[in-house]
Amino acid sequence: MDFAIGDIEVAVIVGDDFSLPLRAFLPGLDLAAFERDRESISPEFVDLDRDRLRCAIQSFVLKLDRRTILVDACIGEDKDRPEVPAWSRRSRTGWLDRLRAAGVAPEAVDLVFCTHLHVDHVGWNTIDVGGAWRPTFPNARYLVGRRELSDWQARLAAGVAAPIHVRGLRDSVFPLVEAGRVDLVDEGLELAAGAALAFLPGHTAGQLGLRIDRPAGRALFCADVMHRPLQIANRPFRPRPAATHGLPRKHGSPFLRRRLRPGGWSSRRIFAAPDA
Numbered sequence: 001m002d003f004a005i006g007d008i009e010v011a012v013i014v015g016d017d018f019s020l021p022l023r024a025f026l027p028g029l030d031l032a033a034f035e036r037d038r039e040s041i042s043p044e045f046v047d048l049d050r051d052r053l054r055c056a057i058q059s060f061v062l063k064l065d066r067r068t069i070l071v072d073a074c075i076g077e078d079k080d081r082p083e084v085p086a087w088s089r090r091s092r093t094g095w096l097d098r099l100r101a102a103g104v105a106p107e108a109v110d111l112v113f114c115t116h117l118h119v120d121h122v123g124w125n126t127i128d129v130g131g132a133w134r135p136t137f138p139n140a141r142y143l144v145g146r147r148e149l150s151d152w153q154a155r156l157a158a159g160v161a162a163p164i165h166v167r168g169l170r171d172s173v174f175p176l177v178e179a180g181r182v183d184l185v186d187e188g189l190e191l192a193a194g195a196a197l198a199f200l201p202g203h204t205a206g207q208l209g210l211r212i213d214r215p216a217g218r219a220l221f222c223a224d225v226m227h228r229p230l231q232i233a234n235r236p237f238r239p240r241p242a243a244t245h246g247l248p249r250k251h252g253s254p255f256l257r258r259r260l261r262p263g264g265w266s267s268r269r270i271f272a273a274p275d276a
């Protein structure tokens with residue numbers, strides 16, 4: 001499931017691929033508004049006839065100017081996640097095998113870019129080695145948004161962080177900070193010429209994306225600031241309250257207004273089925 005953005009090779013490493021009841025997951029959808037986009041969103045993203053929304057949790061690997069960059073790290077294995085039993089103490093999920101099958105050994109990853117610190121984006125940051133959480137990618141620097149980490153630390157101090165994400169921070173982020181493997185980063189940092197971090201608030205307080213703007217191609221890796229192309233076809237999008245993490249229900253709309261204006265970013269380019 002690879003694609004290219006000009007001279008940049010991108011491999012999609014799927015962690016989980018599943019479907020959810022469309023109307024229950026996205027209440028308030030105007031299904032009639034999808035009709036004009038039916039061909040472009042079916043069946044890769046949605047099955048309107050069966051009321052199913054296809055979802056995935058996945059990582060991207062970019063070969064960018066001779067560097068190997070992993071964008072997000074799915075759910076991981078052996079992590080204690082009692083809030084979501086299907087994610088808890090998993091084993092033999094095959095994610096590392098799929099990474100290697102894509103030609104990427106963990107030792108070859110130069111950068112791990114964490115778009116945000118939700119538990120389903122940081123899991124493979126670390127693995128259990130003799131009862132301690134060690135970096136899965138031994139030669140990588142881990143890029144974490146300065147604003148994102150600061151916000152989570154404030155939430156922890158105030159006792160208002162969701163327990164599942166607290167677990168993720170403690171086993172998949174803080175061990176890397178303590179080991180000196182994390183670089184705190186901000187909007188505008190260029191990972192390569194024409195590949196810069198972009199501030200994409202709305203899903204979490206400090207989420208960053210990776211904006212590619214090179215002569216041979218443009219794209220935006222936006223993670224959860226927009227989950228589905230359905231959100232383009234169906235605005236204003238109203239996710240379940242639980243999906244907004246306490247943020248206003250205008251979730252995603254500033255991003256859409258900014259990125260999908262005429263001459264802006266291509267809606268098709270930011271998605272690679274089965275998910276964004």
Ligand SMILES: [Zn+2]
Nearest residue numbers: 116118203224
């Ligand atoms: Zn998220």
